[in-house]
Amino acid sequence: MGRYANRIAKGRFKLDSIEYQLPVNNNGQTLHDGLKGLYQRVWNVDKVTDNSIDFSYISLDGEEGFPRTLSIHVNYTVTPDNEFKISYKASTDKPTVVNLSNHAYFNLKGDGGGTITDHVLMINAENITPVDSVLIPTRDSTS
Structure with a gap:
């Protein structure tokens, strides 16, 4: 997605008393990474296994x-139990903001099985993060 998942x-934002202005791309907010996200960059392939x-x-x-x-x-790893795992590591030369995530979508009907628009997803969570009218989190998670 980008250097910062969700909206700014x-x-x-302010970091070390310096205010930074990012490109806005979503209803006057910065969503994920501005105008050209990390998903639009050319990444190095470092290692491939089965x-x-x-x-x-x-x-x-x-x-x-x-x-x-x-x-x-x-x-990205597929485990012997058919789990799909994504692991992130990031380092920086000086303090910065970072919130990495993934936005992959999967069609659970399989290849050629039709659209995903009727998929239903339930997340069994004890808490949510409330948001305002432009989807900016308003406070820490709540139940």
């Missing part, structure tokens, strides 16, 4: 308005 209100693949990418200081250079490593 008005595309602005059940996993490792990627890396270096997001340079200033890319999409984000401060500091961020080195990202992602591993």
Whole structure:
């Protein structure tokens, strides 16, 4: 997705007393990564095995308005129990904001089985994160 999953209100945040303005791309907010997300970048393929693949990418200081250079490593693995796991590691040269996530969608009907628009997903969660009218979190999770 981007260097910061979810929305940043008005595309602005403060870090070490410096205010940063990011490109806004979603109802006046920054969603995920601004105008050109990490999913639109060319990643390095570092390692491939029968059940996993490792990627890396270096997001340079200033890319999409984000401060500091961020080195990202992602591993996708299918386990012997048919679990699909995604692992992230990130490091930076100086303090920055980062909130990595994944936005892959899967058609549970299988290839050629039709659309996913009638899939139903239930998340058995004890808490939610409330949001305002432009989907900015309003406070810590609540039940």
